Amino acid sequence: MMGRGLIVLCGGQSRRMGRDKALMPVGGRPVIERVLHRLQGWGDPLVVTNRPEAYRHLEVPLIGDRFPGKGPLAGIHAGLAHSRHRVNLVVACDMPFVSRALADLLFAHLAGDDASVPRLGDRPHPLFAVYTKECLGPLEMSLEAGDLSVIRFLRRIRTRFVEREAIAAVADPRLALFNMNEPADYCRACRMNGGEEA
Numbered sequence: 191m192m193g194r195g196l197i198v199l200c201g202g203q204s205r206r207m208g209r210d211k212a213l214m215p216v217g218g219r220p221v222i223e224r225v226l227h228r229l230q231g232w233g234d235p236l237v238v239t240n241r242p243e244a245y246r247h248l249e250v251p252l253i254g255d256r257f258p259g260k261g262p263l264a265g266i267h268a269g270l271a272h273s274r275h276r277v278n279l280v281v282a283c284d285m286p287f288v289s290r291a292l293a294d295l296l297f298a299h300l301a302g303d304d305a306s307v308p309r310l311g312d313r314p315h316p317l318f319a320v321y322t323k324e325c326l327g328p329l330e331m332s333l334e335a336g337d338l339s340v341i342r343f344l345r346r347i348r349t350r351f352v353e354r355e356a357i358a359a360v361a362d363p364r365l366a367l368f369n370m371n372e373p374a375d376y377c378r379a380c381r382m383n384g385g386e387e388a
């Protein structure tokens with residue numbers, strides 16, 4: 191099938207932040223709305239959440255985890271299982287500066303592999319990455335085995351890593367892969383937004 195999917199993971203607990211990260215405003219707009227806006231048109235959107243009532247206003251299809259409480263790996267699984275498309279960008283809801291150019295770059299590097307994942311030094315960033323439906327079998331194996339590490343999952347599939355130099359040619363890696371985990375990150379995001387359009 192032609193076309194691509196855009197899977198936004200929004201099923202986390204935001205324990206470190208203490209409130210729902212996705213709904214915190216940066217540049218006057220909730221982070222999840224920024225993510226959807228910046229990537230609008232890249233693929234058919236799906237939001238994976240176990241709290242649909244909090245996101246219904248987004249007017250985007252909402253789906254639940256098939257392995258609830260199992261973290262981002264379960265979110266990737268639910269998104270890929272529901273998506274109509276073989277190729278999907280998976281993105282966390284807590285990344286206010288996501289880059290469409292980086293999404294395009296990851297897609298261009300996918301070639302015949304199962305996933306295309308940015309990496310800065312030795313640190314992969316699997317929550318802004320392209321995955322194909324071929325990942326579903328290995329995802330189920332990981333989840334059924336109780337191995338919830340996304341990094342270890344990447345070793346079970348054919349993962350293409352896209353390195354800093356290539357990333358930097360299309361986006362500021364520090365911004366494009368920035369995510370908010372705790373209140374200090376939120377303060378940083380609001381400061382960083384000073385040099386960014388809203």
Ligand SMILES: Nc1nc2c(ncn2[C@@H]2O[C@H](COP(=O)(O)OP(=O)(O)OP(=O)(O)O)[C@@H](O)[C@H]2O)c(=O)[nH]1
Nearest residue numbers: 199200201202203204205206238261262265282283
């Ligand atoms: N669908 C789904 N998404 C999840 C799940 N856990 C985390 N996520 C998402 O994955 C991304 C990264 O989440 P984390 O920051 O590691 O976890 P979190 O639960 O949101 O936050 P903490 O409670 O502070 O760890 C965010 O977009 C989360 O919404 C889950 O169980 N299901």
